[in-house]
Amino acid sequence: MEFLIAPIIVALLASLLALIISIVDKHVNNYGDVEININKGKKVINTKGGDKLLTTLSSEGIFIPSACGGRGSCGSCKCEVSTDIGPILPTERPYLSPEEMNKNTRLACQIKVKKNLDMYIPEELFNAKEFSGIVEEINDLTYDIKEVIVSIGDESIDFVSGRYIQLVVPPYGKIKEYTQRAYSISSKPSEKNKVAMLIRLIPDGIATTWVHNYMKVGEKLKLIGPFGEFQKSDCNSTMVCIAGGSGMAPFKSMFHDMLEKGEIDREVWYFFGARTIKDLFLLKEFQEIEKKWPNFHFIPALSNCSPDDDWDGEKGLITDVLDKYLKTEIDSSKHREGFLCGSPGMIGACNNILNHNGIRDIFYDNFS
Amino acid sequence: MSPDINPLVLLFASIFTSNILLANFLGMCSFISISKDMDSANGLGMSVTAVLTITTAINWVVYKFILIPFGLLYLRFIIFIIIIAATVQVLEMVIDRFSPSLYMALGIFLPLITVNCAILGVALFMEIRGYSFIQSIVFAFGSGLGWWLAIVSLAAIQKKVLKAPVPEGLKGAGITLITIGFMAMAFIGFSGMLIVQ
Numbered sequence A: 001m002e003f004l005i006a007p008i009i010v011a012l013l014a015s016l017l018a019l020i021i022s023i024v025d026k027h028v029n030n031y032g033d034v035e036i037n038i039n040k041g042k043k044v045i046n047t048k049g050g051d052k053l054l055t056t057l058s059s060e061g062i063f064i065p066s067a068c069g070g071r072g073s074c075g076s077c078k079c080e081v082s083t084d085i086g087p088i089l090p091t092e093r094p095y096l097s098p099e100e101m102n103k104n105t106r107l108a109c110q111i112k113v114k115k116n117l118d119m120y121i122p123e124e125l126f127n128a129k130e131f132s133g134i135v136e137e138i139n140d141l142t143y144d145i146k147e148v149i150v151s152i153g154d155e156s157i158d159f160v161s162g163r164y165i166q167l168v169v170p171p172y173g174k175i176k177e178y179t180q181r182a183y184s185i186s187s188k189p190s191e192k193n194k195v196a197m198l199i200r201l202i203p204d205g206i207a208t209t210w211v212h213n214y215m216k217v218g219e220k221l222k223l224i225g226p227f228g229e230f231q232k233s234d235c236n237s238t239m240v241c242i243a244g245g246s247g248m249a250p251f252k253s254m255f256h257d258m259l260e261k262g263e264i265d266r267e268v269w270y271f272f273g274a275r276t277i278k279d280l281f282l283l284k285e286f287q288e289i290e291k292k293w294p295n296f297h298f299i300p301a302l303s304n305c306s307p308d309d310d311w312d313g314e315k316g317l318i319t320d321v322l323d324k325y326l327k328t329e330i331d332s333s334k335h336r337e338g339f340l341c342g343s344p345g346m347i348g349a350c351n352n353i354l355n356h357n358g359i360r361d362i363f364y365d366n367f368s
Numbered sequence B: 001m002s003p004d005i006n007p008l009v010l011l012f013a014s015i016f017t018s019n020i021l022l023a024n025f026l027g028m029c030s031f032i033s034i035s036k037d038m039d040s041a042n043g044l045g046m047s048v049t050a051v052l053t054i055t056t057a058i059n060w061v062v063y064k065f066i067l068i069p070f071g072l073l074y075l076r077f078i079i080f081i082i083i084i085a086a087t088v089q090v091l092e093m094v095i096d097r098f099s100p101s102l103y104m105a106l107g108i109f110l111p112l113i114t115v116n117c118a119i120l121g122v123a124l125f126m127e128i129r130g131y132s133f134i135q136s137i138v139f140a141f142g143s144g145l146g147w148w149l150a151i152v153s154l155a156a157i158q159k160k161v162l163k164a165p166v167p168e169g170l171k172g173a174g175i176t177l178i179t180i181g182f183m184a185m186a187f188i189g190f191s192g193m194l195i196v197q
């Protein structure tokens, strides 16, 4: 019987400690009933205090973007809290600008709800919901980019093209926790029962590895959204759009939407930068759009084109190609706007080129 | 049998002559990574001192009244670790509730401490050296203060080093490690004064 003593003692000790933690949690972490007043009474939530603001809101059906899943490392869960809830935490500081700190902007995943709160969130977040979906299709677009189409059944999603959605990644392999990652929606807003995303494999990326190596057609998953501010403007200015890799997604949605709504008077220049022929995808689709929409110009460009490649399109860095077109082809007497989607490096470089060519209104969707 | 050492001597020794960090090199990772600014260094130093003292007291009781009587000494690593982790959790909740300002000062550093090897090290030293309850607490408190002193000194030195003309290749971790080496040598200067084992 002696061999039982050790496990019993360890088990007893561990249970005792667990008991102490739950008792302390129950009593000390009990902040009673609190009221959260959002946007001056637009929505008032009565709930129990003690949890992080982000989790409290999501359990009440209000979803604030949280690309890092609440770890305080993405800075996307910002909201304004006008009640005094104590000074800004060291974990929040790196993500807040001085103006934001003055405006009482906080990271919802870092602050705890301990008393009644008055807060402000952008109106459109009331639209964000959690959707249960089923993976309908997984298509290989290139060797490292997949298109994932998720059906959300009878539910319907309302969004403006350019928005993104958060994919909830379940635990798999060595990853033991749920994680969330943001992806631009590539389907059209008129397709209300499905959400498509273009997902590029990032070596060792938690979400992209799951999508590329583990996700199966028919699998159930959750999506939260839509979020974001990236969208086309309402005026009739010339759109100069630039994408790299899976940055194609919001533009795919935007152009199909514009085509469907007949907004084809507007002039659009769409530059797509890739390294080699292997990195190009959906060329046919955009060439088709070009045929139906005379003011639409699609310019794919390869930066590492080898002489044996069967490629007669533009060659060179996307920044050089863009510069060339801005100087020679794109009418500069008309008002022009820039739209960028891709890696921070590409956005920075293209931003400079647009600026040099006199384009000041630039909108972007950054993958950082 | 606990050794016959005056607690005051033990306190002095654990702060200076047998500094847990600079003489035993325990708790190095947080020491190096959090020593860039004075406020964080202070917060972390304070948290390490508090957690060290409290967990060592609990660990001593468990050691004396559970591990020894049941002959479970071989389980001491795992049990000490479980106790440290649980204590840190409870402490975090209690401080957050009752002293939000203190929580601000150390709150985010508390979870970091769960994996600080100085905490486990002190618990094991107290056991190996056979300290009494009072001795253990004094030793733990002193070790905490010693750790605090070391990290605050490093933060102060780093401030100066930032403005110094350090060769390119040594900037960052390189010069920090060299600085720590010098600090350790300086602390060795104390070592002839008292030897506590």
Ligand code: FES
Binding pocket: A065, A066, A067, A068, A069, A070, A071, A072, A073, A074, A075, A076, A077, A107, A108, A109, A110
């Ligand atoms: S959710 Fe990423 S910082 Fe709050």
